[in-house]
Amino acid sequence: MLNKELALIIAKTIKNLGLDKVDVEGFEFRFVIQKVGYVVQKIGCDLGLKFGWYSLGPYSRTLQNYYSVIADILSEESSGDQGVEKGLDKDTERCVEKTLDFLNDYKEYVGELDIRSLEVLASLMMLCTEIYPKPSNPLEELLKRKKGIPLDLAVKTQRFLVDKNICALL
Amino acid sequence: MVITESGVKNVAKRIYDEVHGYIELSDIELEIVNTPVFQRLRYVKQLATAWYVYPGATHTRFSHSIGAMHIAGIVSSKFYRYGYIYELNDIQLIRLAALLHDIGHTPFSHAIEPFYKYRLGLGHEDISRVIIEESSEIREVLSKHGFDYKEVVAILEGRYKEPLYNQLLSSDVDIDRMDYLIRDALHTGVSYGTIDLQRLITTLVVDGDGNIAVLDKGIDAVDNFYLARMHMYKAVYYHKTLVGYELILRKIYELLHEYYPDELLLFRSIQDIRKAVRNGDIVYWNDDWLLGFMMNVYRSGRVSKELRELIEAFFKRRGYKVVIDISNFSNRSLNVEEDKDVEYIQNVASIVKHVVEEHQMATFVDDIKILDEDIHVVPRVILAGKRSIPITEYNGSIVRYIPRRYHVRRLYVLSSKWSRVVEELKLRGLIQ
Numbered sequence: 001m002l003n004k005e006l007a008l009i010i011a012k013t014i015k016n017l018g019l020d021k022v023d024v025e026g027f028e029f030r031f032v033i034q035k036v037g038y039v040v041q042k043i044g045c046d047l048g049l050k051f052g053w054y055s056l057g058p059y060s061r062t063l064q065n066y067y068s069v070i071a072d073i074l075s076e077e078s079s080g081d082q083g084v085e086k087g088l089d090k091d092t093e094r095c096v097e098k099t100l101d102f103l104n105d106y107k108e109y110v111g112e113l114d115i116r117s118l119e120v121l122a123s124l125m126m127l128c129t130e131i132y133p134k135p136s137n138p139l140e141e142l143l144k145r146k147k148g149i150p151l152d153l154a155v156k157t158q159r160f161l162v163d164k165n166i167c168a169l170l
Numbered sequence: 171m172v173i174t175e176s177g178v179k180n181v182a183k184r185i186y187d188e189v190h191g192y193i194e195l196s197d198i199e200l201e202i203v204n205t206p207v208f209q210r211l212r213y214v215k216q217l218a219t220a221w222y223v224y225p226g227a228t229h230t231r232f233s234h235s236i237g238a239m240h241i242a243g244i245v246s247s248k249f250y251r252y253g254y255i256y257e258l259n260d261i262q263l264i265r266l267a268a269l270l271h272d273i274g275h276t277p278f279s280h281a282i283e284p285f286y287k288y289r290l291g292l293g294h295e296d297i298s299r300v301i302i303e304e305s306s307e308i309r310e311v312l313s314k315h316g317f318d319y320k321e322v323v324a325i326l327e328g329r330y331k332e333p334l335y336n337q338l339l340s341s342d343v344d345i346d347r348m349d350y351l352i353r354d355a356l357h358t359g360v361s362y363g364t365i366d367l368q369r370l371i372t373t374l375v376v377d378g379d380g381n382i383a384v385l386d387k388g389i390d391a392v393d394n395f396y397l398a399r400m401h402m403y404k405a406v407y408y409h410k411t412l413v414g415y416e417l418i419l420r421k422i423y424e425l426l427h428e429y430y431p432d433e434l435l436l437f438r439s440i441q442d443i444r445k446a447v448r449n450g451d452i453v454y455w456n457d458d459w460l461l462g463f464m465m466n467v468y469r470s471g472r473v474s475k476e477l478r479e480l481i482e483a484f485f486k487r488r489g490y491k492v493v494i495d496i497s498n499f500s501n502r503s504l505n506v507e508e509d510k511d512v513e514y515i516q517n518v519a520s521i522v523k524h525v526v527e528e529h530q531m532a533t534f535v536d537d538i539k540i541l542d543e544d545i546h547v548v549p550r551v552i553l554a555g556k557r558s559i560p561i562t563e564y565n566g567s568i569v570r571y572i573p574r575r576y577h578v579r580r581l582y583v584l585s586s587k588w589s590r591v592v593e594e595l596k597l598r599g600l601i602q
Contacts (some may be wrong), residue, residue: 004507026544034546048291052328052336055380059546061340064539068503131331132324145333145380 005092006047007066010037011073012088012096013044017103017113023072028115031056033070035118036099037063042125042166043102045095053131055145057123102164109160110153120149120157128167138167176240177261179249187233189353193240196262199269205307206453207273211235213456217354218281219415220406222487224358226266227406231272231279237349242268244371245338245345254334263317266273267325267339270308271346274298277460281416282423284504290440297443299323304447342542343370343395343549349399354406363402366391377558383550384561390516392549392561393568400540403576408497408538412584414490417532418480422464425477425529435459439601476529483584490582492533493591494518494601497575497580504537511579517578518600519581525594538576541569 013036014020017153022028038058041047051058052073088096106121107113123146127138139158161167173179176269178194187193195203202208211232220227241508246264249255255264276282286292302319303310309319324330330349339347348367355363358538373388384392390520406412427436435455437443444450467473468481483489496511512535519533550558551567561569583591595601 015531030544034544050295050327053330053333053338054328054336054546056546059544061542061547064544065503065537069505072505090471130329132320132329133318133331135331141331146380166259 001004004069005088006049007073007090009040009044009047009092009096010066011070012132013040013071015074016096016100017107019118021073021111021149022066024074030064030067030117032118033067034063035041035115035122036057036103037066038122038126039103040095040099042129044099045091045116051126051130053126057119058126060082078122105164106157106160109157116149117153117157119146120153121161123143124154124157125166137170139170171258173247173250173261175241175244175247177250177265179258179262180491185236186231187237187240189233189237189349189356190240193236194243195236196265197315197514198262199239199265201311201314202266202269202308205305206450207301207305207308207310207447208232208235208270209257210456211272211275211431213458214275214277215457216279216350217357217406218278218412219419220358220409221410222415222489223409224360224406226359227354227357229353229357231275234350234353235269235272236261236267237353238271239265239269239349240346241345241367241371242338244488245374248371248374249334249376252375259337260314260332263321263323263473264335264338266312267322268319268345268414270298270322271326271339272298273296273301273308277455277457278416278419281419282460285420286437290437292440295326296325296440300440300443300446301452302326304444306448309440315593317348332373334380334382337547341382341547341549343382343384345394347399351395351402354402355398358406360402360405363398363406365395365398370395375552377490377550377552379558381550381558383552383558386566387541389551389564389567392551396541398571400572400576403538403540404497405545408536410492410495410577410580411573412494413534413580414532415484415559416584417534418484418489420449421529421532422477422480422484423460425474425480426467429474429477433463439560442567448513474537476527479584483586489584491585491588492582493522493588494581495579497576497578499540499575500577501574504535504536504577506537509577511577515579515581518595521595521598521600522581522583522591525591526583526587530587531591532582534578534580534582536578538549538578539574540576541572542576543574 041049049060049170051060110117162169176194178196181196182200183195184192214227214231216234217227243265246261274303275294283294302323312319325335328336330336332559351365369391373385375383377383522531545560547564548560551561551564552558561567
């Protein structure tokens with residue numbers, strides 16, 4: 001059954017980043033949940049999720065079950081209910097904070113945090129840390145897989161991840 | 171280099187399969203199949219306790235694994251011919267991943283797997299990884315033929331560098347499902363669960379972004395695939411009696427785990443599993459071992475009352491019988507905390523607790539995903555030979571309209587207590 005805390009962590013992160021202004025029934029919302037969920041798991045705390053490597057980057061099948069729950073939490077917020085303000089314990093708060101610090105740093109570094117930059121970030125993180133066989137040049141691999149990605153965004157993202165010791169310096 | 175239609179370079183053996191006819195095996199595949207850890211799958215039934223409802227459903231993970239490998243070979247060799255797969259050796263790699271994808275299934279498959287999921291956070295995919303990592307035989311066979319076991323594991327975990335291979339093994343229309351839907355339909359006799367495999371494979375392609383897609387002329391085959399799946403969830407995988415026997419078996423396993431700490435195959439940690447793979451004991455971790463252990467416990471005379479009652483009920487087919495079943499299709503996730511029907515089942519269960527003992531009853535609530543509604547994994551449709559869109563957005567497909575989820579909420583009691591419980595609940599006006 002569903003882990004409410006997991007839903008709350010992702011909802012709170014999305015809300016704080018201002019990424020909740022999308023149609024909760026649409027593709028973008030699901031995409032944001034997947035990529036933010038991945039960053040939370042890598043940076044904030046272990047959510048126990050398993051992510052696979054697909055053409056749109058990291059993807060967890062389990063997270064599908066949370067789309068409507070997260071949408072409900074965010075709508076409770078807009079309807080004046082507790083929503084993301086529901087109490088979280090210290091560890092969970094710390095998990096959200098760590099993720100937010102990381103993503104806000106990234107936002108500052110590349111100038112914008114939207115679904116495109118989230119996709120680039122999460123995909124490069126996965127290429128640098130989890131994909132096997134490990135690509136000799138994760139940036140090249142990313143550009144090969146995702147043809148529409150702006151080169152400057154990809155390069156900046158890689159530099160950011162090198163600074164954060166997530167990707168190795170080539 | 172000449173390869174056969176199912177992607178085999180040198181055929182070492184042909185095995186007759188009830189679904190696909192003759193299945194070709196290469197040298198390496200034959201060596202893998204001959205390892206004791208793979209032979210274990212002959213003793214793990216594909217559908218756990220389904221043979222209590224469908225007597226013919228006694229097929230095993232062994233035949234399914236070989237069938238999945240066969241389909242993987244046909245699809246990947248087609249993709250190789252079309253230029254979607256560049257390396258000939260990758261066909262063999264994908265076939266090996268398919269062959270080994272279920273190597274970690276627990277005894278009685280999905281009946282016992284949840285026990286390890288909740289207790290140790292281990293699903294059969296995790297156990298597959300452990301077995302491949304720890305089995306020197308599997309690793310040596312792979313290595314002898316030039317394959318890196320870590321590549322096989324990466325595909326099974328969806329971490330392989332080629333997203334297409336991950337999709338082939340795990341997406342909404344993947345080779346695992348292509349085999350088990352036909353095989354399960356055949357053995358249960360649920361004819362509306364079958365699919366048009368040939369048409370499905372013929373119209374399968376890869377779009378410009380590297381996603382598995384289907385040509386628009388193949389849409390009926392995909393529609394049929396989804397409808398078959400929906401029927402199988404209802405008629406087989408979540409059949410009320412079948413689930414009842416899975417629940418009783420799981421309860422028995424829990425009690426055995428509690429009362430028999432010295433039994434080495436009742437693993438208590440991932441280290442226990444690793445150790446059993448290394449010393450070879452894992453081979454005996456199968457359906458027959460569990461049934462034998464249950465029988466020995468039952469006849470030992472030193473068995474607890476509840477365990478004795480449950481084992482007897484299992485062997486005599488007098489297991490859990492459904493008292494309340496509220497199952498329905500839906501497009502929303504089941505919110506267990508707020509769902510009125512779940513609350514009703516819980517309320518009735520709290521009353522039933524005063525009528526029967528705890529082990530004599532069970533509740534079952536699940537929210538089953540019929541369709542992966544996510545653009546990451548949902549198959550795409552190629553329109554007019556060019557643009558591709560997710561099938562869930564395609565007007566010409568029924569997939570757009572089929573329900574996304576199947577909610578199941580049930581209350582069971584042992585058959586021997588069923589009449590008493592039903593009578594009590596009728597008296598209280600809780601059921602009709």
